[in-house]
Amino acid sequence: MEYIALGSITLAFVMTAILMVCHYLSPLIVKIPGLDKRKITSFAGGVAVSYVFLHMLPELVEGNEAIGEILKNDVPLSPILDLGIFIVALFGFNLYYGLEQLARKASAEPSGSSRKVYRLHLVMYCFYNFLITYTMPLRVQTGLLYSIIFTIAMGLHFTMMDRNFNRHFSRQFSATGRKILVLSLLLGWFITAVTEPINVLVVSLMIAFLSGSILYNVFREELPLEKTSYPAFTLGLIVTAVLLIFPLVLVAE
Incomplete structure (x- = not known):
């Protein structure tokens, strides 16, 4: 198990x-x-959505089942418990939607208000980045192919996300913001490499929150109709779907 853990941490670092x-x-x-930004953006959207x-x-369904097993002796089963992890994902989606609305309003407000919104935005996206790499060793353990696809999807996604920061907070973000986001990754x-593994419940909740956050950020940045190339989006979606489904077909056989 130590060898597997070390290998996962090393690959996660790469x-x-x-x-x-x-x-x-x-x-x-x-x-x-x-570089056709419209097509690249749409292709990235297809990869991420798929x-x-x-x-x-x-993964959320599996996490929900794991939470049910952990809590079944302490908490009575109920429909709310069954939906718990999806509620966390919904919360993540809504939270980052709210941040985007604040950013848009800040563009028309005095610089003092804009700075406060920028700092809040930066803190929340540092947390977003932190969760992505904190859970990366777990993704490596689910399969190398899955983690490679995730890395490609997030790499393309980060390129577009940085553009959104520049759109709302160009001066502050160019000076220090990008470096802070890089360090949060x-x-x-580093935290997951040097600390004891946390329990399944907390990890499942983190992944649920991250899933909701990624969903919103993908829909916001990579699916606006005026910037969409449908063929490029479909290509990204199909290529990723084939790569994800093909190993499952091989295992089934």
Whole structure:
């Protein structure tokens, strides 16, 4: 088990490093000559949506079952308990939607209010990044292919997310914000590498919150109709779906 854990942490570090590079170099990536941002954005959206629906949401179901097993002797079973982990995902979705609304309003307000909203935004997206890399070793243990797809999806997603920060908080984000977000990725991996594993209940709740947050951020940044290339989105969705489903078909045979 120690060897597996060490291997998972090492692979998780490699994937964390890739995400850090994507975050840090995102201004250069979007300026690559000949790069069709509309198609790349739509392709990234297809990859992320396919991953969420075919891997992260099934993960929520498994997490809900694990929570039920843990709590069955302490808490009476009820429909609310059955939906508990999905309520956490819904909360994550709604929280980041609220942050986006604050950011839009801050664009038209005095600089003092804008700074406060920016700091709140930055803290919450540091937490978002932290959760992504804190749970990365667990993703590696579910399968190398799944974690590679997740890394690709999140790397593309970070590039688009940075663009959204620049749209609302260009000056503050360019100066220090991007570096802080990059460090939050490293912190998430570091904490999970040096601390004792936390219990299944807490991990399941973290993944649920992260799933809801990712869903909102994907829908916000990668699916606006005026920026959409439907063929590119469909290509990303189908390629990712095939990569996720094919191993399951092989196992079934």
